[in-house]
Amino acid sequence: MTTPETTAAAPGNPKRKKALTAVTALVAVAGVAYGAYWALVLNHFESTDNAYVQGNVVQITPQVAGTVVEIGTDDTAHVKAGDVLVRFDPADARVALDQAEAQLAQTVREVRSLYANNSTLQAQIAAREADLARVQVEYNRAQDDVARRAPLVVTGAVGKEEFNHANAQLAAARSGQVAAQAAVTAAREQLSSNQTQTGGVTVDQHPNVVRAASRVREAYLALRRTELVAPIDGYVAKRSVQLGQRVAAGTPLMSLIALDRVWIEANFKESQLQRLRIGQPVNLQADVYGKKVEYHGSIEGLGAGTGAAFALLPAQNATGNWIKVVQRVPVRITLDPKELVAHPLRVGLSMEAQVDISKTDGRMLADGSAAPASAQTAVYASDDSAADAQVRWVIAANGGGNSARNAGSPAVKPAAPVATLAGARLAASSSAAVPAR
Template sequence: MSEAINNTPSNGNGKRKKALTLLSVAVLLALAGYVAYDKLIGSKHESTDNAYVQANVVQITPLVGGTVRAIHADDTDYVKAGQPLVSLDPADARVALEQAESQLAQTVREVRTLYANNSTLNAQIKLREADVQRAQTELNRLQADAKRRAPLVETGAVGREEFEHVQSQIKAADSSVAAAQSALSAARDQLASNQVLTDGVPAEQHPNVQRAAARVREAFLALQRTELPAPVDGWVARRSVQLGQRVAAGAPLMAVVGLQQAWVDANFKEGQLNHLRIGQSAKLVADLYGKKVEFDGRIVGLAAGTGAAFALLPAQNATGNWIKVVQRVPVRIALDPKQVAEHPLRVGLSMNVDVDVSDQGGKSLVDTARPSASVETKVHERAEAAADADVDRIIKANLGRAIKTAPRAKVNG
């Protein structure tokens, strides 16, 4: 029995030593696995959970002031580009347009008068030239008559009184010639003055007509702008406008969010940016759908500064005690439109982002500039074309030409 008691401690030490050995081996294996994972996989990925969905949020603001008479869309509604959202009272704008159209018609007729006066003034010049020629002929006749009678005065064949009468007629004729020449000169100056107003351009391109036409376009567009269309496809959000409200130009009424072109701003730590490159692929998971839905993305750009730099109250690191805080910089990641259409996202949703940085062939985020994204709307082009058509109709109708014109463009209201 004493022998059994003496063997117990040595057996316990052996088990302890074996356990410690196994634990050491496990730790070494785990450390080796971690090192292997970091070298083979971890070092080739940069990830962050500080990422959020962004999209174009288009503010709907009126270009003219007015009273709201109709609201055609509400929060959460989906609208297409060009679909009316808000209607303002068009009465004042319609009256202004009618006044501008009447002024344009009157201006066209006045300009036509200027061009017609050229022919009238040309006819007057010819009349004045005939007057000059007639007066000069009469003067020449009287001078020839006086020349014939001058020798007869000495012989007494012609009385001196008669001869003096002829001389008086010559002076009167000479005055008539001078007056006719002055009238001719005045007619020519009047024609030249009128031609200054008409030369070089047809009547429809005359500056007076163009100025009146610009006023018509301005009034026409003001009337068109009483209808606020959706500039892009998207969902209505933040509607604040109410019926009967008097709104000023530029006041925000609602917003249209274009979720079809959503992207993700992933806020990576500054130490992670060194491995990121333009064009690197990324895998994204939204908390909304969980890991069952994975989005494919691609790095397209880097913000110009950290989030703290653009904060409402930026940090003042040069004052007082200072504690270093690792900064984050937004990196823009484009999403696959097909995946976004299949699994819609919303602005501000959280995302988990994992970027494969194994491909270092792309340009550095700070060494390249992303091409400017083309964002435009064409919903306002129709109003401009309609304004031009209205101006063209009025000009042609008042030029007195037999030209077939298109039907008058329909205006709002």
């Protein structure tokens, strides 16, 4: 005998209802709290982890070709501006400088002879004019003799032979006068021709001397450039040069990085750029130090284009299978130098950047005022002045230029660039053995 099953609605579980209510309330509170946090905090920040340390990587490349005889540093070493990094064999450059100096000396002497010829030619003109005056007197005397004898020939007081002799002397005097006048004209033309090569300039300003002097400057600079010096303070990286290597001009030998002047390049999505402005403060963290170390900086500028726009192979968006990809724009962020000293960064390290966008009254683009030089070096400034001093010494030593005429003491040759220790000893011994000129 079967008993019919009866289904009765089970009364609700009060504990379960309370749990569901609590969970719902908790979710609601969390949502409200997150909304408030987003509105009050997150809404005022833009962040990205697509950020990296950037810096000026200065490539050390020679301006002249040469054979490496000395390497003064190595990877990871710190160098100061002006420190010698690499030396080339200076023998060929020294020979070229000696040849250029010899050519300049010869040119100065040749030009000096042109100026000396002016005085000689002026003296010749004076002598020719004196000859012309003497011949003119003789011609006038012969002319007077003929004039006196002409009426006497008719009366027979003067013989015909004597009269013919007087006419012959007059003709000879006339020929001498023409020849003397031609000699004066030729001497004046020769002086004028010589003065066209010397007029208006001094010896050291003469075109031939200037041309030869430029070759001396070129050879002197080539000798100085056999020493490659550090243009900035920094750390050596990627040294590839080796001893004995024959290096062509422009070959990269090593790199220098100034780690005290690095910056951050944060790549923000294009949808994040709306409220980014120049000057907004930025908090940053480096993966190498973790979240315990925080850097502070500010936005220096926003990139003029997306990263894809400057790619080696730009994207071809005018194709049928185009897929939209969110673009990123590089934003340059400067760091606090004191924090860099305490916690140095290396180029290429990953960073996380968070920009405070609560104030949007700044610029999105830099103003049009002229910006100061972002980087410069003075280590090469002395090369030109030293080359000029070398030229002046050669000119003065060969009697040209105002310095040679007005100097109260003998001209002393300026110190040549010493590229090797042996060269230094040779220069010292030469200066001791040869008296100053």
